Amino acid sequence: MFCLCLKIAHLAHARRNCNNLIFSPKCNNIIVVLRQIPEDWKHVGRVDPTEKLELTFALKQQNVDLLEETLRRVSDPDSAQYGKQLTLEEVSSLVRPSELTQKVVRCWLQSHGITDCLTVHTRDFLQCTMTAEVAETLLPGSKFQRYTRDSQSVVRSSAPYSVHDDVHQHLDFVGGLHRLPPKGQQELSKASSNRRQKPGVHLGVTPAILRARYNLSTTDVGTAQNNSQAVAQFLEQYYSPADLAEFMSMFGRSFQHHSQVDRVVGTQGTGKAGMEASLDVEYIMSTGANISTWVFTNPGDSGAGCKHLGKGQNSFRPSFPASSPFVTTVGGTSFKNPYKVTYEVTDYISGGGFSNVFKMPDYQTSAVDAYLKTVAATLPPQSYYNTSGRAYPDMAALSDNYWVVINRVPVPWVSGTSASTPVVGGMLSLINDQRLLKGLPALGFLNPRLYKLKGQALFDVTEGCHLSCLDEKVQGKGFCAAPSWDPVTGWGTPNYPELLATLLAE
Ligand SMILES: *[C@@H]1O[C@H](CO)[C@@H](O)[C@H](O)[C@H]1NC(C)=O
Ligand SMILES: *[C@@H]1O[C@H](CO)[C@@H](O)[C@H](O)[C@H]1NC(C)=O
Ligand SMILES: *[C@@H]1O[C@H](CO)[C@@H](O)[C@H](O)[C@H]1NC(C)=O
Ligand SMILES: *[C@@H]1O[C@H](CO)[C@@H](O)[C@H](O)[C@H]1NC(C)=O
DSSP, rough: OOOOOOOOGGGGOOOTTTOOOOOOOOOOOEOOOOOOOOOTEEEEEETTTEEEEEEEEEEEOOOHHHHHHHHHHHTTTTTTTTOOOOOOHHHHHOOOOOHHHHHHHHHHHHTTOOOEEOOOTSSOOEEEEEEHHHHHHSSTOOOOEEEETTEEEEEESSSSOOOEHHHHHHHHEESSEEEEOOOOOOOOOHHHHTTOOOSSSSOOOOOHHHHHHHTOOOOOOOOTTTTTEEEEEEEEOOOOOHHHHHHHHHHHHSSSSOOSSSSEEEEOOOOOHHHHHHHOOOOOHHSSSSSSEEEEEEEEEOOOOEEEETTTEEEOOHHHHHOOOOOOEEEEEESTTSSSSEEEEETTOOEEEEEEEEOGGGGGGHHHHHHHHHHHGGGOGGGGOOOTTTEEEEEEEHHHHHHHEETTEEEEEEEEEEGGHHHHHHHHHHHHHHHHTOOOOOOOSSSHHHHHHHTTTEEEOSSEEEEOOOSSTTEEEEOOOOSSSSSTTTTTOOHHHHHHHHHHHH
């Protein structure tokens, strides 16, 4: 094929206006193999060519290996660099895409008349608005269609896309074409509400119950001026300021707290409040009490779930970002006796397992090896998971039977591992608070330090299995909790005073 492709040698002299960059329409490189659209989404039809779409272009970053090495050093308590986290400016100058990459992508977009773009400080993401017609010319192969599920409506491409040969090496991917939002929290909460409906008194998890279980006293609240915490919301879910205020007036009486978010970054929609968004904000502000809280919103989010490969063939589907080796992943537990503050057992909906994408980070290899040896006889069949991958979760907290205020109404029986994450997040904010007061840096990325504790300061969870792909071979059982680390509850749940004492050292 004859291609009039971009000559890299010309670029040094290229002017900002892109005149001498020519992108032939013929040089295209398929970069994505399409996944099937899940059955629960209904195809409505082709989108109107004039309809506006937003696509995200991920530009190739520089020095990714160096960034990873730096993260390892600043997060390892035995390294001289521990706690010396980089500023945004430092991260930015490390990973920012090369001038060439930025120029090629910008010129390519401009050659299609696309100029309505936003970027970020690190310049590695460009979010651009264009019509469906322009998007289909820019990304040959793509065909934009509308899909709906319940009240959700999304536009996605039903076919794989390609990008110009000359641009290909400068892009990691284009976002907004294929991934569909997974089933949300509502499904889980409904499932759980059906399981224990004994009439009469029930306890339910409230901030007071959490603070009692994890040994937070009324004076364990934030006091440092320069501390803050944030939650990120995905899937076009929004928290409601009115619900938060109502929640705090009902459940926040026993401890000093804030009833307002200090800053929202991104667009906070005005639609109905989402269950997950409400949970996050209400609970991070209940354990991380009296700490300035921000919310980041971003529409796209998704324990090991099941991936159906075809009839009779299942494998565990690890989730992202939970399976990333660079985040602390929190599994779910329930009280042994749901009517009392007792010890915790695995919540069967708890996610966990091994990543098929990310390899196992060094900080967890000995913990995972020990688990695999201890429970060898009772593991699910090997074909279901890959033990060279990143294993998760790292720790756990209660995830079952929460009270949430949503659309001004207190709702009981809300469950899902997304409840445990803000609870642990808020406690780590309290620990950071005490560190800041001592003039120490914030904890940063916790995992390398957490694994060195070997379960110290945590309540080990040793009972129960998580529910996984229901088929005859595994009989509905996934991984099971065991003494010490396990891929269901990690190292266990926090005992706040002890965790504070150990993480307050340097
Ligand atoms: C913390 O809680 C546990 C169980 O709820 C309890 O046994 C323990 O004595 C409490 N206090 C400390 C300081 O660990
Ligand atoms: C709440 O935090 C502020 C600083 O943001 C601090 O001045 C105040 O003392 C804290 N309240 C309590 C009860 O510790
Ligand atoms: C297992 O995971 C590793 C990455 O952690 C990957 O390189 C390898 O291909 C995977 N093996 C299988 C059979 O999927
Ligand atoms: C935060 O404030 C405390 C107490 O005022 C101070 O000791 C510490 O150095 C501050 N930390 C940062 C990162 O500004």
